[in-house]
Amino acid sequence: MGAPGRSSEQDSSTTARAVVAPRVELAGANLLRTIAVLAVLYSHISFYLIDDRGEGWWVIDVVYRVLIEDAGLNNHLSFVGVAIFMLLTGLLVTRSAMRQTRRDFAVSRLSRLVPALWVSIALAIVLVRLGINGMFSGQPGISNSEAALSFVLGGFFLKPEVAVLGVTWTLTVQLMFYLYCVAARDLLRKWPVVVPLLGAALCAAVLVYNLYIPQPWSVPMLSKIAATLPTLFLGQIIYLGWARIIGWRMVVVGVLAQAEVVRLATDVHAYWAGDQYLWTIVVVTGLVLLLGRYDGRIGNLWIVRWTGTRSYAIYLVHTLILYRVYENVVPYTGPTGAVLAFVLVTAGVSEAVYRWVETPAATWLNGRLRTGGGAARRS
Template sequence: MSTPSGASLPNHDRLAALDALRFVAASSVLAFHYFFRGSSAPVFLDVGYPEVAGMAMYGYLGVNLFFMISGFVIAWSAEGRGAVTFALLRFARIYPAFAVCMSLTCLVAFTAADPRFPVSAAQWLANLFIFSPAAGQPFVDGVYWSIVLELIFYGWMTLGITTGLFKTRPLILVAGWMLISAINEFVLNSSALRVLLITEYSGWFAVGILMHRLRTVGSSFYAFVLLIAAMLLATATSFRGQEWMVDHYGVALEDTQLIAAVLALSAIFIATVRFGGALRSTPLLLAISGLTYPLYLLHQNIGYITLNCLSPLLGRWTASLVVVIAMVALAYLVFRWIELTARRWLAGKLRAHPVIPDGSSDNAAGNQAVSA
């Protein structure tokens, strides 16, 4: 099929190496929560893991790796698709799994009745809309903050697709976003802009977008310069995370450790995009990639509660192994029976109605909805 203009729709074949990298990112965040944050102030775990806490502390940067991957994947997903189709695919990718995982977390916390993990019917209802703090209710699980930023990013991408600017002026959009972000982060310090324009994390998203540009369009001096600028912005704004770590836990990575870790993450991501095409997709990689999102949503509070129950019976290390395996298995079930079902249902709808109201011919989008 072709677009109305006659241009071929892009090939949305998977970059299998990114599937593995997603799991690395999720595992890093899981390690941070279980082996560092859980026994830090405030204390969520009855046991600690001081032997590995120093290494696990690096794990919070897994979220930044997610943002780079998201920039790449969302730019890829946006190719040849209209705004309506793009938004529908993102909704099917994010919301069903979120609603189920959030509800499961509420159920486990309510059953455990641990005052460290309070939940209420009002909180559950507000979290169904994801942006629960806007309704005066806290997140059911603290990891949801990054999902909010992802949705804001999707909203801006949808606007860019609607106006045509993301197709015709992508580098200008990215450059403008990074400039505004730098001004806000280092001059204005506006909390509203930090949320609305994701200024603290724009450098990470921009690295992903620009790597997509370089991979699909080819070498470009301006894209390369912007990529360097994005890496510098990502590194500079990472010091805000360092400040947050000190405020909450009284400890953070040293400056040199943080810079080295950020540059290493960027290098790993860039190498994955540049050379990862040699890795072929397999059912195992597809499963690992698919379970990553529900694993991210499920692992923290349910993991803390389960670890507290099992550690006295099994010992802290055996309990942690059992909990990790259980979280991966539960995440796979959510992916297999909730997320895939929703995405396949949407794919069928797109195949049945290939011309979307925004004017895009999206038979290919329907065929590829499951892997978007």
């Protein structure tokens, strides 16, 4: 690329920075990520012990009575952690989507996600082929072509689905949101409330399409994405409201639009763990509103800061560790000791992924691929 192209990119970056998209301080982000991590870990432990092993654990009894029976959340706390992560994503990246160039926005997002994802996928494939772990879908193993597709999350769109690392389905939702923000960048800068409203309409259209279009033309994974995207749009709406870019009336309209998509997704059975998703999302939204700006002592504890900053690595690797560690340790320690062993091993592996893959790869890629230099990296 010659000098004129570079100048054009710099002009575009300058224009992007001129957009009025004020920073909203989220001092409680790490606390929310920590709660999300705990919910995700609990969910997979609960599914494994109750559904796979047919066993109990005193923590499951307490959580079931307090948060599921009394508070009305999804069984196994399914979707609680995912919803927190998605709301935070929508809340935190909307400003960048408005201010950065399309290229810089895409690079900054992908450089953080992709390297750790690829390392985790590779590890999952190795563990399956060594016979240590099984697939997260029904296949006894994974072919070379299926393995290659897994690195771009393509296995989730096959029929039947091929999942070597099941938790990465949420990254298809995040990537779809990022792609949508890039495509709708001009709308987001001029008429920001249109973006989540149009997003709700597109999600509803996908759900209706998969409901009425017969096989083989339906794409089941798209329904899962459409049922989850409203949580990202809710985070986007919260940012636009907190930043006073849109008024409270538009906030209400945007929230109601997302709620209707969740209701539709529930009615057409796009969700996978019951029918309490709307209420679960309401509770999670309230939690984000309550703790998002919290800057108290709990949020500044070292364990909260550590867990919050390593939350992506923990999310990626924990299911690769849970099942084998638990079944090998539980005969000697019982369920509580086995869960503690799982947590310790997950912490060690997550630290390695964060310190040696996620952070250095993001720094290296941003430094070489973004066009805005140091100023863009600070935006």
